[in-house]
Amino acid sequence: MKKVNNIAVLTSGGDAPGMNAAVRAVVRTGIYHDLNVYGVMYGYRGLLTDDIFPMESKSVANIIQRGGTVLKTARCLEFYEFEGRQKAYENLKKRNIEGLVVIGGDGSFNGAMKFSQEFDIPCIGLPGTIDKDIAGTDFTIGFDTAVNTAVEAIDKIRDTADAHDRLFIIEVMGRDAGYLALHSGIATGAENILIPEHTTTVDDIINDLQANERRKKMVNLIVVAEGHEAGGANGLAKRVKEKCPQLDTKVCILGHIQRGGSPSTMDRILASRMGYAAVDALLEGIHNVMIGIVNDKVAYTPLDKAVKAKQEIDPEWFKIVKILAS
Numbered sequence: 001m002k003k004v005n006n007i008a009v010l011t012s013g014g015d016a017p018g019m020n021a022a023v024r025a026v027v028r029t030g031i032y033h034d035l036n037v038y039g040v041m042y043g044y045r046g047l048l049t050d051d052i053f054p055m056e057s058k059s060v061a062n063i064i065q066r067g068g069t070v071l072k073t074a075r076c077l078e079f080y081e082f083e084g085r086q087k088a089y090e091n092l093k094k095r096n097i098e099g100l101v102v103i104g105g106d107g108s109f110n111g112a113m114k115f116s117q118e119f120d121i122p123c124i125g126l127p128g129t130i131d132k133d134i135a136g137t138d139f140t141i142g143f144d145t146a147v148n149t150a151v152e153a154i155d156k157i158r159d160t161a162d163a164h165d166r167l168f169i170i171e172v173m174g175r176d177a178g179y180l181a182l183h184s185g186i187a188t189g190a191e192n193i194l195i196p197e198h199t200t201t202v203d204d205i206i207n208d209l210q211a212n213e214r215r216k217k218m219v220n221l222i223v224v225a226e227g228h229e230a231g232g233a234n235g236l237a238k239r240v241k242e243k244c245p246q247l248d249t250k251v252c253i254l255g256h257i258q259r260g261g262s263p264s265t266m267d268r269i270l271a272s273r274m275g276y277a278a279v280d281a282l283l284e285g286i287h288n289v290m291i292g293i294v295n296d297k298v299a300y301t302p303l304d305k306a307v308k309a310k311q312e313i314d315p316e317w318f319k320i321v322k323i324l325a326s
């Protein structure tokens, strides 16, 4: 085990439920190993503005159950530039910080990768995103909670869709990723699921709706990821209304409620394990990797691989959707 004295932790990009549990685990594991643990406010922005403070065990009391992030988060344009990253380095160096834990999504890991290539501060990434669009881990912190929030909402929509024989087009988050749509759609028995990674044309959807009408299947739920090329729920609804004006079509955009709320048990446990493993990795001299959990075991993936190789979506999922909704 290498001697490390000072580490820092930050949360970056879109917040995800369970980020607080991860921060808590990093702080408490660091203190257990007699490290000084610094918190950085507002992600990379705090590194640039020197918004960095020493954390104690009690700084992370009463947060394991809270959504959002007590360290706040931000998207920081200056960090895309070398000069910005240099300023960040100087602020870490003056405190002798020897390791940085970045809790965030693919963008945050891109930033961490560049930073660790240019400067002698090892970085460890913890995948915190409701999008689950990162390779090297079965689940990301926040995904399970977000899926459950979406499922609860879609179940409610199904009640009213059923009462009125309506078609509901429900938009879930996911600018470039469809896991949230896929999982919430399957769990709620959606007739169709549209995601950016899989081609489903508007004509395919209209054919399915017409077939459902012929066999008197009047309740239809379509879950669409915001990043689908049809233009999200509103874009799709416009086309469906033109082609099937007889259907009573409604749109519901779930939006940011999917990012908030108390983390699920699964996310709390995932975050706690990952936070512990991040400190362990820095002490063991394992650098510039993302911590994942694969088949229930801690796995290390170089940061560049985690962002380049996205998780694959098995086309069989779409067969399952079709068969189960028929």
Ligand SMILES: Nc1ncnc2c1ncn2[C@@H]1O[C@H](COP(=O)(O)OP(=O)(O)O)[C@@H](O)[C@H]1O
Residues within 6 Å of the ligand: 012, 013, 014, 044, 074, 075, 076, 077, 078, 079, 080, 081, 104, 105, 106, 107, 108, 109, 110, 111, 112, 114, 129
């Ligand atoms: N290619 C990059 N180079 C340097 N910094 C980056 C890069 N991509 C993202 N970042 C930093 O990470 C932050 C968060 O990234 P973003 O994509 O918004 O969120 P997420 O990490 O949730 O995917 C950005 O605001 C920026 O500061």
Ligand SMILES: O=P(O)(O)OC[C@H]1O[C@](O)(COP(=O)(O)O)[C@@H](O)[C@@H]1O
Residues within 6 Å of the ligand: 013, 014, 015, 104, 105, 106, 107, 128, 129, 130, 131, 173, 174, 175, 176, 226, 259
């Ligand atoms: O809250 P914002 O800035 O509108 O960002 C919305 C995006 O953030 C997410 O919720 C999470 O994505 P990231 O974790 O990559 O930031 C996406 O699903 C969504 O498209």
Ligand SMILES: [Mg+2]
Residues within 6 Å of the ligand: 013, 105, 106, 107, 129, 131
């Ligand atoms: Mg992202």
